[in-house]
Amino acid sequence: MARQFFVGGNFKMNGTQKDLKAIVENLNNAQLDSNAEVVIAPPALYLDFVKQNLNKSTVEVAAQNVFNKPNGAFTGEISASQLQDLGIKWTILGHSERRNELGESDEFVASKTKYALDNGISVIWCCGESKDTRQAGETIKFVENQLAALAKQISESDWKNVVVAYEPIWAIGTGLVATKEQAQEVHAAIRSWLKQNVSDKVAQETRILYGGSVNAKNCKDLAKEEDIDGFLVGGASLKPEFVEIINSKQ
Numbered sequence: 001m002a003r004q005f006f007v008g009g010n011f012k013m014n015g016t017q018k019d020l021k022a023i024v025e026n027l028n029n030a031q032l033d034s035n036a037e038v039v040i041a042p043p044a045l046y047l048d049f050v051k052q053n054l055n056k057s058t059v060e061v062a063a064q065n066v067f068n069k070p071n072g073a074f075t076g077e078i079s080a081s082q083l084q085d086l087g088i089k090w091t092i093l094g095h096s097e098r099r100n101e102l103g104e105s106d107e108f109v110a111s112k113t114k115y116a117l118d119n120g121i122s123v124i125w126c127c128g129e130s131k132d133t134r135q136a137g138e139t140i141k142f143v144e145n146q147l148a149a150l151a152k153q154i155s156e157s158d159w160k161n162v163v164v165a166y167e168p169i170w171a172i173g174t175g176l177v178a179t180k181e182q183a184q185e186v187h188a189a190i191r192s193w194l195k196q197n198v199s200d201k202v203a204q205e206t207r208i209l210y211g212g213s214v215n216a217k218n219c220k221d222l223a224k225e226e227d228i229d230g231f232l233v234g235g236a237s238l239k240p241e242f243v244e245i246i247n248s249k250q
């Protein structure tokens, strides 16, 4: 089964209503590859605003985070049922900025992923190594450990609603994109790990995105790699060139 090309836009903590309206209008007016699944993740405060302004059926809205408990006394968090209430079907989880800045462990990210999936929210689950880990030659082992922590908490059938985003930390927001060979090597290792530890079906069907300084210039080459099924884009998703990244398979 061919895997549908997937492009996520992670707006992070950027944008006002005016900025986001311009970004959404750019997407509304663009000719987007109808074969590409597109998901944009504005700050939580603007999820509904972005959803209301979007009029492209191939573009969905995602949260950047969701908690692992139902509604209640969890100050500052948002719940899966609140996302459902707004018609939001996706969330990003495990972004390295949350893992590193907010101390989210592999286990905590996995428990939030399980909770989101159990409550009808699909997950863009992020993984990826630091520069030190890469220089120590431990990239694959590191990513496999992150995968193992996730696989421990979710079932085989849960994987159909998970998109994996491989995002080397040294490439995020630095302008230092991984080479297509570096990215393909890790993507192939992730697929092989899924085959050995989950199932052949999950390995074949799970989309594996690359993230880290993707832009209009480097996306076409990366998109040609066998195991790169799309991108998670930060900085460039705020710019008009996001359209070229969405269309990079055309």
Ligand code: PEP
Pocket (backbone or CB within 6 Å): 010, 167, 171, 172, 173, 174, 175, 211, 212, 213, 214, 232, 233, 234, 235, 236
């Ligand atoms: C990201 O934060 O998910 C990301 C990939 O950022 P950038 O594209 O800016 O490197």
